[in-house]
Amino acid sequence: MSLNPxxxxxxxxxLATEPMPVRRESPWQQGLRELLRSKSAVxxxxxxxxxxxxxxxxxxxxxxxxxxxxxxxxxxxRLPPGSENVDAHYxxxxxTDGQGRDxxxxxxxxxxxxxxxxxxxxxxxxxxGTILGLIAAYAGGRxxxxxxxxxxxxxxxPSILVALMILAYVGKGIGNVVLTLVVLEWAYFxxxxxxxxxxxxxxxxxxxxxxxxxxxxxxxxxxxxxxCLPPLIVVGxxxxxxxxxxxxxxxxxxxxxxxxxxxxxxxxxxxxxxxxSGDYWISLYPGLALLVTVVAIxxxxxxxxxxxxxxxxx
Numbered sequence: 001m002s003l004n005p006x007x008x009x010x011x012x013x014x015l016a017t018e019p020m021p022v023r024r025e026s027p028w029q030q031g032l033r034e035l036l037r038s039k040s041a042v043x044x045x046x047x048x049x050x051x052x053x054x055x056x057x058x059x060x061x062x063x064x065x066x067x068x069x070x071x072x073x074x075x076x077x078r079l080p081p082g083s084e085n086v087d088a089h090y091x092x093x094x095x096t097d098g099q100g101r102d103x104x105x106x107x108x109x110x111x112x113x114x115x116x117x118x119x120x121x122x123x124x125x126x127x128x129g130t131i132l133g134l135i136a137a138y139a140g141g142r143x144x145x146x147x148x149x150x151x152x153x154x155x156x157x158p159s160i161l162v163a164l165m166i167l168a169y170v171g172k173g174i175g176n177v178v179l180t181l182v183v184l185e186w187a188y189f190x191x192x193x194x195x196x197x198x199x200x201x202x203x204x205x206x207x208x209x210x211x212x213x214x215x216x217x218x219x220x221x222x223x224x225x226x227x228c229l230p231p232l233i234v235v236g237x238x239x240x241x242x243x244x245x246x247x248x249x250x251x252x253x254x255x256x257x258x259x260x261x262x263x264x265x266x267x268x269x270x271x272x273x274x275x276x277s278g279d280y281w282i283s284l285y286p287g288l289a290l291l292v293t294v295v296a297i298x299x300x301x302x303x304x305x306x307x308x309x310x311x312x313x314x
Contacts, residue, residue, distance in 0.1 A: 034303075034306075034307040035300075035303055035304065035307055038303045038306075040299050040303070041299055041300050041302075041303035041304075043296075043299065044295070044296040044297070044298070044299030044300045044303075045296075045299075045300050047292060047296040048293075048296045048297060048300065051111055051115065051292075051293055051296070052115060054108050054111060055108065055111035055112040055115050055116075056112075058105075058108045058109050058111070058112055061108065062102075062104070062105040062108045062109065063090045063102055063104065063105055064090075064101070064102040064105040065105065065109075066101035066102055066105045066106040066109055066262060067101075067109065067260065067261075067262060072099060072100045072101060073085075073100050074099070074100050075100070076092070076096050076100040077096060077097070077098050077099060077100040078095075078096060078097070078098055078274070078279050078282070079092050079095050079096045079100075080095050080281065081093060081094050081095040081281055082095075083095065083096070085102075092104070094107070094281060094285045095281040095282070095285075097267070097270050097271060097282045098270060098271070098274070098282070099270075103267070103281065103282065103285055103286070104285075106262055106267050106286070107264070107267065107285060107286055107289045109262035110262040110263050110264040110266070110267055110286065110289070111264070111289065111293070112262070113174070113247075113257060113261055113262055113263045113264075114244050114247060114248065114263060114264050114265075114290070114293065115244070115293070117174065117177055117178055117181065117243065117244070117247045117257075118181075118240045118241070118243040118244035118247065119240055120178055121177075121178045121181035121182050121185060121243045122181075122185060122236050122239045122240045122243055123236075124178070124182050125181070125182045125184075125185035125186040125188075125189055125239065126185075126186075126189045126232060126235075126236050126239075128182065128186045128189070128190075129185070129186035129187065129188065129189025129190040129191075129192075129193060130189050130190070130193045130225075130228070130232060132147050132186070132190045132193075133147075133189065133190040133191065133192065133193025133194040133195075133197065134193055134194070134197050134220055134224070134225065134228075135147065136148060136190065136194045137193070137194045137195075137197035137198050137201065138197065138201070138216065138220060138224075144194075147190065147194075148191075148194070150187075151187040151190050151191055154183075154184075154187045155187050155188075155191075159184050159242075159246060160246070160249060162180075162183070162184060163180050163181075163184060163246060163250055163255075164250075164253075164255060166179075166180045166183060167180055167250060167255040167256070168255065172255065172256065172257065172258050173257070173258065174257050174261060177247055177250060177256050177257060180250075181243045181246060181247065184246070185239050185242070185243065188235055188239060189232060189235055189236070189239075192228075192231050192232055192235050193228055193232060196227070196228040196231055196232075197220075197224050197228055200223070200224045200227045200228065201224060205223060206219060206223055206224065209223055230308040231308060233304060233308070234301060234304045234305045234308055237297060237300055237301035237304055238297075238298065238301040238305075240297055240301075241293075241294045241297040241298050241301065244290070244293060244294060244297070245290075245294055247263070247265060248263070248264050248265035248268070248290055249265065250265065251263045251264075251265030251266045251269065252265040252266070252268055252269045253269075254269070264286045264287075264289055264290045264293075265290075267282075267283075267286035268283045268286045268287050268290070269283075270282060270283070271283035271284075271286075
């Protein structure tokens with residue numbers, strides 16, 4: 001008996017199987033996945049998280065409140081790293097400054113000011129610049145020309161010169177420093193938001209929304225703005241690092257935060273005159289903390305730029 005089917009026999013029916021639906025990732029999920037693929041970005045992100053947690057928990061993890069006069073001992077001034085505090089029974093791991101303040105505690109408290117000023121100014125500048133950029137892109141004409149000429153004018157001057165002029169007029173203070181940094185930063189967000197909004201306004205989905213008589217403000221907020229966020233996030237991350245550096249520079253020059261507030265720039269300024277005499281640690285360790293903070297933010301920002309702008313990827 002032959003096992004081969006007869007040519008005239010009917011084919012065996014097969015069951016049709018539907019393909020399994022493939023779950024598509026959102027652009028934000030894709031961006032996060034691409035961000036975590038970079039070892040340098042992950043390293044920067046981990047360091048940044050550690051610094052932020054340390055800054056937020058400074059009152060609990062710092063050996064000393066460096067700006068509580070009751071905890072300071074003038075006799076402990078300019079102690080080298082690793083010196084012991086006999087009265088309080090703890091070690092000055094990074095030494096002390098000229099006022100007897102523990103440098104490790106000063107750096108942790110200083111991170112609160114530096115990160116707070118940097119993130120706060122970038123956030124306010126981002127909101128203001130995005131609003132003005134969207135207005136310029138959607139209004140066009142004289143409104144667009146006025147806003148962009150103002151942006152060009154602001155970006156044509158050195159940032160440190162503009163900051164010195166503003167602070168020389170309004171005076172020291174954390175609020176004044178944040179205001180100054182907002183003035184210096186909003187133009188970058190406005191230019192980015194305007195350029196991206198002009199590109200998105202020509203997309204088919206925007207034209208379809210206009211054909212459905214959707215109000216302009218809903219088109220801008222619901223369709224254009226969400227697609228402008230990725231490049232704005234990249235600009236924001238880089239502006240945070242720039243703001244931290246500018247704040248430290250202004251505080252070092254004596255025009256930033258007052259001496260009663262901890263800041264990395266002030267800590268560096270307190271010891272730069274004694275570095276040649278051998279007290280290197282007073283400025284060295286706050287300078288390293290500032291360097292590590294800015295580099296960590298830039299590592300994350302550079303990777304975000306590559307993720308959201310594939311043309312820049314190597």
